[in-house]
Each structure stands twice: as structure tokens, then as C-alpha cells.
Amino acid sequence: DAGVIQSPRHEVTEMGQEVTLRCKPISGHDYLFWYRQTMMRGLELLIYFNNNVPIDDSGMPEDRFSAKMPNASFSTLKIQPSEPRDSAVYFCASAAETSGETQYFGPGTRLLVL
Amino acid sequence: GEDVEQSLFLSVREGDSSVINCTYTDSSSTYLYWYKQEPGAGLQLLTYIFSNMDMKQDQRLTVLLNKKDKHLSLRIADTQTGDSAIYFCAESFPRGADGLTFGKGTHLIIQP
Numbered sequence: 001d002a003g004v005i006q007s008p009r010h011e012v013t014e015m016g017q018e019v020t021l022r023c024k025p026i027s028g029h030d031y032l033f034w035y036r037q038t039m040m041r042g043l044e045l046l047i048y049f050n051n052n053v054p055i056d057d058s059g060m061p062e063d064r065f066s067a068k069m070p071n072a073s074f075s076t077l078k079i080q081p082s083e084p085r086d087s088a089v090y091f092c093a094s095a096a097e098t099s100g101e102t103q104y105f106g107p108g109t110r111l112l113v114l
Numbered sequence: 115g116e117d118v119e120q121s122l123f124l125s126v127r128e129g130d131s132s133v134i135n136c137t138y139t140d141s142s143s144t145y146l147y148w149y150k151q152e153p154g155a156g157l158q159l160l161t162y163i164f165s166n167m168d169m170k171q172d173q174r175l176t177v178l179l180n181k182k183d184k185h186l187s188l189r190i191a192d193t194q195t196g197d198s199a200i201y202f203c204a205e206s207f208p209r210g211a212d213g214l215t216f217g218k219g220t221h222l223i224i225q226p
Binding site for chain 1: 145147149155156157158159162202204213214215216217218219
């Protein structure tokens, strides 16, 4: 398996623009997680899905952030409008209940909002 | 509350053992994990331990869990330059797939 795939790997945008981050989980995994990593706050869980249904979005910082999982092989994290403080590395991870629920991470998307 | 604490830096000589420590606060943690992050890369799962175990060994890696003191450690034997990275301790509860709480990470620095 190719592992968790994220795109784009790098994104530079201007404040106020919409940003869409994409994730393809490992095939067969039924959990998908979005994390954000910053120097100040470390790694934070934003939201996670089970069988395409959002289970816990309490980590989503504001209404500007939204996440969807239209099917088992694709998820998006959208920021609209983006702000400089959203600059971070955004990781997607997936897990399977049948394999001990261990989470496997994608390579991350480095977002810079100017 | 959920909180995972780690030292920010650890410096060891090449060939020595590295011991990275972590404390957590939630006694209901189910799984405890160690992830490795190399510069510019994502998180790589190194190993994990179920909360009813006290030790797990995997080649050069040894994980020790003291549930009474809520203390987790990762020992890397014969540390190599390729081990230079940030090591994250993480806990999950009540089930492994309910999201992870991470420590801030320990930067492992290898001296020649």
C-alpha cells in the first residue's frame, strides 16, 4: 500500500484565500484523522471520522475550518478565509479497527499563509 | 485532563543508549505510542504498548511502562546518526482510534 497520501505537500497562499487540503487514507482503514502541528502548540487533533462520519470535531479551531469525508478514500480540510496564524503543517492519519487502531500518518501539508 | 510531557532535548554519543522519557496524566489511556519525525517529514510509528503491558522490545527499541507512575520510556540501543529526529510520545483513550494526545516531542541529538 502507498500509505496515507496528502496533497498538496506545500501550499503558500495569501490571507483571505480559501485553502483546501486533501487526504487519501490507507485502503481498508475506517478511521481518518486531521492533525495540525505548530511550534507553539505541538500536534493537535482537529477532527476525526469513523466510516466517513465525523465523530469529534472539538479540536477544530474556528468556523473558518471545515472537514468532509465524502467517501472512504477521500477527505478534505478547508480553511476559508485563511489567516497567517493558520500557517502550520497539517497531517492526515488513518487507522483500522481490525489492526489495533494504530494510526498511520501521511507526509503532511506545509501551509504558509502570508 | 489530558497532558503528555516530554523533555525537549536529549543529547547522546553515537553508540550509546538513548532513553527518552514521557509522563502522561490520564490513567484510562489504552495505548501509548512512540512516533519518530525526521526533519521535513511526517510521523513514523515506531512502536506502541498496550496499557496492560509493562515492557515491549523490538530490535533496538525497548519500551517500558510504569502505569502506577504514568511514566513511559523509549530506549534506543546503540544509537546511530540515523536516529537523529524528534520523538513523540502519544496516548489514546478509551479506544486506540479516538484520537491521540501528543507530547511536544523530544529532539534527539547524536554527537559523533
